[in-house]
Amino acid sequence: MNNNTVLELENISYKYKNDLILNKVNLQINSGEKIALLGKSGSGKTTLISILNGTIKPTQGEVKLFNKSFEELDRKQKSKITTIWQDLRLIEDLSAEQNVNCGLLAENNFYFAFKNLLNISSFKKAHKYMKLCRLHTSIYDKKIRKLSGGQKQRVAIARSLIQESNILLADEPFNNLDPKLITTIKNLLLENVYKNNTKKSPKTALVALHRLDLLNDFDKVIGIRDGKIFFNIKRNNLKKIHLEEIF
Amino acid sequence: MNKLKLNYTSLSFLPILVCIPLGYQLINNIHFGGFKLFQDFLISAFNPKIDNEIIITVIKRLNETILIGFFSWLVSIIFGAIFGIISSNIFYKIFNIPNFFYLIIRFFLTIIRSIHEVVWGILLMQIYGINFSIGIIAICIPYIAVNSKVFAEQLETIDYKSFESINQINAPKFSSLLTLIWNPIINTFKNFGLYRLECSIRSTVILGLFGIGGIGTSIFLSFQTLNFRELWTYLWSLAILIILSGLIFKKIKFNTTNKILSIFFISVFFITILFSFSYFLYFIFNNNFENFNSVSSLFKSSSDLGLFDFLKLILETIILSLLSTGIAISLPPLVIGIFNKNTSKIFIKIFAFLLRLIPTPVILLTLLTFNNPSVSLAALTLGLHNAGITSKLLFTNLDSQDKRNYIAMKSLGISKKTSWLLGLFSQQAKSYLAYCAYRSDIIIRETAIVGVIGSVGLGWQLQESLSSFAWQEVTLVLIAYSSIAIVGELINGKIKNSLT
Ligand SMILES: Nc1ncnc2c1ncn2[C@@H]1O[C@H](COP(=O)(O)OP(=O)(O)OP(=O)(O)O)[C@@H](O)[C@H]1O
Ligand SMILES: [Mg+2]
Numbered sequence: 001m002n003n004n005t006v007l008e009l010e011n012i013s014y015k016y017k018n019d020l021i022l023n024k025v026n027l028q029i030n031s032g033e034k035i036a037l038l039g040k041s042g043s044g045k046t047t048l049i050s051i052l053n054g055t056i057k058p059t060q061g062e063v064k065l066f067n068k069s070f071e072e073l074d075r076k077q078k079s080k081i082t083t084i085w086q087d088l089r090l091i092e093d094l095s096a097e098q099n100v101n102c103g104l105l106a107e108n109n110f111y112f113a114f115k116n117l118l119n120i121s122s123f124k125k126a127h128k129y130m131k132l133c134r135l136h137t138s139i140y141d142k143k144i145r146k147l148s149g150g151q152k153q154r155v156a157i158a159r160s161l162i163q164e165s166n167i168l169l170a171d172e173p174f175n176n177l178d179p180k181l182i183t184t185i186k187n188l189l190l191e192n193v194y195k196n197n198t199k200k201s202p203k204t205a206l207v208a209l210h211r212l213d214l215l216n217d218f219d220k221v222i223g224i225r226d227g228k229i230f231f232n233i234k235r236n237n238l239k240k241i242h243l244e245e246i247f
Numbered sequence: 248m249n250k251l252k253l254n255y256t257s258l259s260f261l262p263i264l265v266c267i268p269l270g271y272q273l274i275n276n277i278h279f280g281g282f283k284l285f286q287d288f289l290i291s292a293f294n295p296k297i298d299n300e301i302i303i304t305v306i307k308r309l310n311e312t313i314l315i316g317f318f319s320w321l322v323s324i325i326f327g328a329i330f331g332i333i334s335s336n337i338f339y340k341i342f343n344i345p346n347f348f349y350l351i352i353r354f355f356l357t358i359i360r361s362i363h364e365v366v367w368g369i370l371l372m373q374i375y376g377i378n379f380s381i382g383i384i385a386i387c388i389p390y391i392a393v394n395s396k397v398f399a400e401q402l403e404t405i406d407y408k409s410f411e412s413i414n415q416i417n418a419p420k421f422s423s424l425l426t427l428i429w430n431p432i433i434n435t436f437k438n439f440g441l442y443r444l445e446c447s448i449r450s451t452v453i454l455g456l457f458g459i460g461g462i463g464t465s466i467f468l469s470f471q472t473l474n475f476r477e478l479w480t481y482l483w484s485l486a487i488l489i490i491l492s493g494l495i496f497k498k499i500k501f502n503t504t505n506k507i508l509s510i511f512f513i514s515v516f517f518i519t520i521l522f523s524f525s526y527f528l529y530f531i532f533n534n535n536f537e538n539f540n541s542v543s544s545l546f547k548s549s550s551d552l553g554l555f556d557f558l559k560l561i562l563e564t565i566i567l568s569l570l571s572t573g574i575a576i577s578l579p580p581l582v583i584g585i586f587n588k589n590t591s592k593i594f595i596k597i598f599a600f601l602l603r604l605i606p607t608p609v610i611l612l613t614l615l616t617f618n619n620p621s622v623s624l625a626a627l628t629l630g631l632h633n634a635g636i637t638s639k640l641l642f643t644n645l646d647s648q649d650k651r652n653y654i655a656m657k658s659l660g661i662s663k664k665t666s667w668l669l670g671l672f673s674q675q676a677k678s679y680l681a682y683c684a685y686r687s688d689i690i691i692r693e694t695a696i697v698g699v700i701g702s703v704g705l706g707w708q709l710q711e712s713l714s715s716f717a718w719q720e721v722t723l724v725l726i727a728y729s730s731i732a733i734v735g736e737l738i739n740g741k742i743k744n745s746l747t
Contacts, residue, residue: 055411079417089412093430102426105418113422117429118509163416 004030005067006167006204007052007081012061014047014227021047022058022227029167032202034190036215036235039224040247045208046086048224049169052206053083079106082163084189086171086208088156090144095119096155097140100126103162129158132188134181149176157185168205174214182214190217212243255676256668259580265573265626272623281616284473288613291475295483304465305484312461313488315379316448319386324443325519326387327394328432330356332424334395335402337410341424360392361732362725363692365699366709368454370721373713380530382459386450389692390443397439401431441496445489449606452485453696456608463606470612478609486604561727564704567626567694568735572687574630576680579638580672583645587667596642602635607693608700615701625694625701633690640682644675681746684739691735695728705731 007029014022022044029035039045050056051063054070062069070078082103090099094117101116101123115121123140130140133154139147144155153176160168170189174182192203207218215221221238223230223246231242332338334352339345368385375381405427413423455463462481469477582595602610611628618624653670657663698706705724712720 053415055415075417075419081415083412083415085408085412087408089408091409091413091426091430092406093434094426102413102418103416105413105422105426106416108422110419110421110425113418113425117426118506118513120506120509 004032006031006065008064008067009051010062010064012051012058012063014051014056015059020227022051025061025227025229027222027229027232029204029206031166031204033204033220034218035206035220035222036218037206037208037222037224038210038212038243038246039208043224043246044227045224046171047227049083049171049206049208053081053169054078055083075106079163080165081167081169082160082165084156084160084168084170084173086175088152090152090156090159092145093143095141095143096135096147096151097123097126097130099144099155100130100158100162103159106163125162126158129161130155132161133158134184150178150181153177154181154185157188161188166203168203168207170205170207172208172210174209174211186214186217254673255680256673259672259676259680260577262573263577263581265570269570269574269623269626272621273618273627276619276621276624278617278619284616285613287473288475288478288616291479292482294476295479296474296476297480301477301480305462305480308462308465308481309484309488311379312448312451312455312463312485315382315386315454315459315461316444316451319383319390319451320444320447321515321519322383322523323387323390323447324394324436324440325516326391326523328398328435330391330395331398331402331435332428332432335399335428337402337405337427338424340410341414341420341427356392356395357733357736358729360389360396361692361729361736362389363695364389364450365453365457366695366706366725366728368457368459369699369710369713372458373716377458377460379460380526382451382454382461384530385454385459386447390447390450394439394443398432398435401435402428405431441493444492444496448489448492453606453608456606457699466606466609470609482605482609486600489604557723557727560705560708560724561731563622564694564698564706564728564731567622567629567698567704568687568691568731570623570626571629571633571690571694572683574627575633575637575686575690576683578630578634579641580679583638583641584664584667584672587663595638599635599638599642602631603639605632607632607696611697611700620702622703625697625703628701629690629693629697633686633693637679637683637686641675641679644678645671648674677746681743684742684746688732688736688739691732 005028007027009025009027012022012025012027013020025048037045037048047056051058054063054065065073065081066077068077091102094102098116098119101121104125105113105116112121119141127137127140135151135154135158139151144152147155153173157173160170168189173189174185177185189207190203190205215235215238218235220233221235221242222232223242225246230246233242330352334349334356336349339349364386367388368381371381371385372378410427413427416423418426451459451461452463452466455461455465456467458464458467462485466478466481469475469481579599583592586592586595607628610632611625614624614628648671650671652674653666656666656670661669694704695706695709698704698708699710701707705728709721709724709728712718712724
């Protein structure tokens, strides 16, 4: 534990019925680190991310954000984390721009939520981030259920970016995207795009992914297998043998 | 010999066996004294009275009916939505409220729902006297509870994962709640709004028969004075109202992307809430509870109603529900199956429309012209009225069904009736029975209406106890009523689950 740690897992286990899905996981994420999370399908990546953002409670162990456990934190502090879900979790009956605006709910009051549903709120910021995600203006007011897979993916990314949080958890965010879009989105996720924002602290990111060719932009790589962390190393030290161990 | 197999098809026809005891009692009770009256009643349907005077009365009375019906609809659907929200799982998840409160509020709503609006109406009239707003209140009380169930069921369809994602954004709780429930609520308004409006207009008419005002009161008075031509003028004008309101409602679009319309709907929403609250306060502070001496009289023993009599009334009410449900289930497929021709179909449809249109008390009063009051007669009335409703659903489903099986069977030389049964109806039977299970919940509640008029069961006892101000008996009857309805709802829920 050092002053730089933003998120920390201490001896986390997660049991579902009789299956041990995460097994004594210890992890420290320091401010500004870009971490890639590797592991084959079913190894526990999504579960780990859900525990990191507080959506599921671990059966054992403790999660700490800014050195405090989740129970001690207030709503504003918890909203410092943003998540891009593997299954997106958009609201299907709302339009793309309304969904993106949902990312702003935390920093606004009830009246904003109300105006958003009535389509009378400002969509300026939403449009800015949708544009950054290369979403075409013609889909801004379309219902989610009418969008293509890649469009939905980018709406979910825009909803996360608009929160302008400095801790990003992303679960396979490059699904459904073509190679050109992947490069664009990767830069958006890892760099601080909130240039004219006062939140100056560097961006911390943990990204679960399957594509090894994208590892170059990350500082660290974590390998997970059967709910156990097998390695947690600098990317430069990643060897073939590491990958053989987890895949 | 072929064994009778118990499948969904045969189960749809079996309940017609209730006609055996029913018919026996009806034949024993027949009298020909009023047969002429019955004939007059039927003939007058084709010869309603039309002159300036009656048209003015019709317009005036319909206005009252529309006003009561519309306002009770508006209030009950808005508060239904609110109660639906606070009795849905999602509300308790977002606010982290213990499940205990969820169970309490659901139980409370179930009890309120189990008592028919006519019973509420009779009760309130007895306490406050006849009054325009009593009609609205009497309809609103059970309707709010019924609507809240519809809304809560829709809210249960919210995906748990979208709840988790909104939760992770850590928005203020009311913002999360509103964002999640918005679409299910709007969709429920769209899909159930018209149906509930129709229901509240029908309820207004029935309450009118008991003196609340509007077209129902005119119908009752013209029946009492045996003015059948006038009676049919009222009935036909009511038919026109129901058809027209359906057409108009279909034209209204709840377009949530239209800003001006949305703001209009929202203002109606808040104005209704404000108005209801202020009226509620006014009502509480400005009524003298003349007849309702004190709450303690509820528990004072003043009853000469023996336990045995009471049990008999409960049994009578249960039998009444069972017999009516039997008719409502089996009569429509039987009649449609036997008279399976295009021309006879039109007649059946018109007849079913009339059964839905004519309020049950009027059907009962007409039948009473040649039959003495009995459980069977009340059951026949309730059964026929509800058969009108179940047959509408059956027709809609049959008409929209794929007919290839039916045509193929007919071309094989199988008789038309058999092909209809095996090729068409058999595929509908399961969902039809599920709907009937739902319908029988309503039948149990409606036994109150025919009970009051046909002097059977708890409904009749309620009327008796109320007019002699025996509040303890009233309480007992109400408890019995709601217990029957709640048990019925539980059983039907089990049946529905096994059918879907
Ligand atoms: N809701 C759940 N109920 C029961 N078991 C679950 C649930 N969610 C995940 N699991 C189990 O937990 C294990 C880890 O699942 P998880 O979704 O974390 O894997 P993953 O690494 O994200 O896989 P993928 O790359 O396919 O997304 C799997 O064996 C899965 O079957
Ligand atoms: Mg996963």
